[in-house]
Amino acid sequence: LTRGRKCVGEIGEFTLIERIRKILPAAGDKDLLVDIGDDTAVIRIDDRRAMLLTCDIQVEGIHFRFEHITPYQLGRRSMAVNLSDIGAMGGKPTYALVSLGLPPGFPVASCDRLFEGMRDELEPHRAWIVGGNLARTKDVLVVDITLLGEADLLRVVTRGGARPGDRIFVTGNVGASGAGFQVLAAFGKRFPARYKELVERHLSPTPRVDLGQRIARAGIATAMIDLSDGVAGDLYHICTRSGVGAQIREDRLPLPERIGEIAEKSGRSAIDLALHSGEDYELLFTVPPRIPADTVQSVFGESGVPVTEIGTIVERDDGYSLVDSRGNRNPLRPTGWDHFRSTRTEREVERE
């Protein structure tokens, strides 16, 4: 099948998605508001409501390893990454379908724990697993979850609305998950206790579903995305869809404690981990200049989650850059996102 032909491993995920977009017809459906290109499709249900649709496939040995994560944690995490996508549109999760590819040697008890994790992650949102499919695999576990959500038709926040002059905000801190992964890679499961929080951020991320809904309801955001690919990769998705550029202020990035120690151990800088390591599942969103910073803060007031302004949307021609503490602009590489390229990206190196 493969001899002498270009393989998916040689082209990027982006290039592949672009090819697929060209093959598929423009959907002849007026109810389809957002399709391929956002992580989440948006479909009009009626004059008030929109349905949200997202999915995420995770493969053992590529996305997770049972040396690091328990089946229960994996269940929670697999659901959390989908919840995060629904939250980033300002939606409320509703129903999930779970497809599993199970190797015959997978313990029944672990399968139980996996579903308990998914259930526990969904329960606070009053969302339910309503179906799915089980299949056999040769030797690795494959978890594919499709999650539906519902949103106010007029309040859905996509990736496509950022405008020059908008300020860029991020919830919580960034780089913690990447640092947590480095801890596991360096120490294994018996890592020093001081890194517990970083590791937990990697294994048990908290999707910002309620915050996403709050941001949407308050109408303060022109674009929003969840941080699955890293600030540099995910903000770039917003820039591409919105037709704009961006500047990130290096000294504004909210970093978790102890990220410096870990970055050093792995021969990288803390900023590099924060920008390019991904899987933080925080929200990044853009706010038009007319909305004062106080208003943004007030939306987060009761949540206890910090929100930080980290940069500005600029004209596309002004590029995509990182501004250091001396005010120097450096090109920002939109990497961290590519699962395919054989050329190693930050993310892949980090995963070895």
Add this chain to the structure above:
Amino acid sequence: LTRGRKCVGEIGEFTLIERIRKILPAAGDKDLLVDIGDDTAVIRIDDRRAMLLTCDIQVEGIHFRFEHITPYQLGRRSMAVNLSDIGAMGGKPTYALVSLGLPPGFPVASCDRLFEGMRDELEPHRAWIVGGNLARTKDVLVVDITLLGEADLLRVVTRGGARPGDRIFVTGNVGASGAGFQVLAAFGKRFPARYKELVERHLSPTPRVDLGQRIARAGIATAMIDLSDGVAGDLYHICTRSGVGAQIREDRLPLPERIGEIAEKSGRSAIDLALHSGEDYELLFTVPPRIPADTVQSVFGESGVPVTEIGTIVERDDGYSLVDSRGNRNPLRPTGWDHFRSTRTEREVERE
């Protein structure tokens, strides 16, 4: 992870699904009309409309092999099996999400063909791929499709409505796909031309989506299912959900031409292939006694697809049986459906 513990390969798919059902909470949602247990979930959208949700995961080496099927055929087939599920509820397909696990060595051109196949299978239904997810795998292709559909809330046909006295009908003929698989197993791709139709039924099944909608609109069916696991396995799903038994008349089963030759080659009977080999993607449905056979035939009139009465629903205590041409009742094994048991089922033997 596995040492000394019971593995999923040792228990059946049914047992596993029952365990999962016990772990998951009863959905506290009044709009959820059918959940785990049917292949397709049914959710009330408003007073008129129901949303249908189904998914199907297929793994290279387990569900398909590129020695037998082209990427384009695989694309069509993966979509067809989902279309079939929506059709079996009387629904119209609307939107699909495609999750792919791709090995790095998978040719880009094959990925194109795969999506072309999916597109071409969806197009006549005016349904669209609206999103998905790409991930890397080590060495095999994984295709997981989630398909949504819409149906008239009052016309949805589930597996749970069959009553004693209902007659059992099946569209088209049964066993062709299983026979086609045996042809490929025996001869490979260079099989004798006289088996072309059987092989095509296996590689390129036609989901009965329009017929399913027609049956639902006509209101003639108390229960319906598509034949993915074989008549014996799928009718058993209806019996379980409806709390009834069934009798199949052996001499009524509509068999395709040349199935006898192929069955003999593989040491099985044609009836055995028809009952236990699955993947025909015909519709099996039950019709209450008050509806005359003529009415059933008239629903199919314009379609050109034959419809055959093959048996009767009986009380649960009257069992699940096959009636031979001499009128003798033999227990009917509900096999063909189990992807998990290490003990080989018909389906697994047939797949080696």
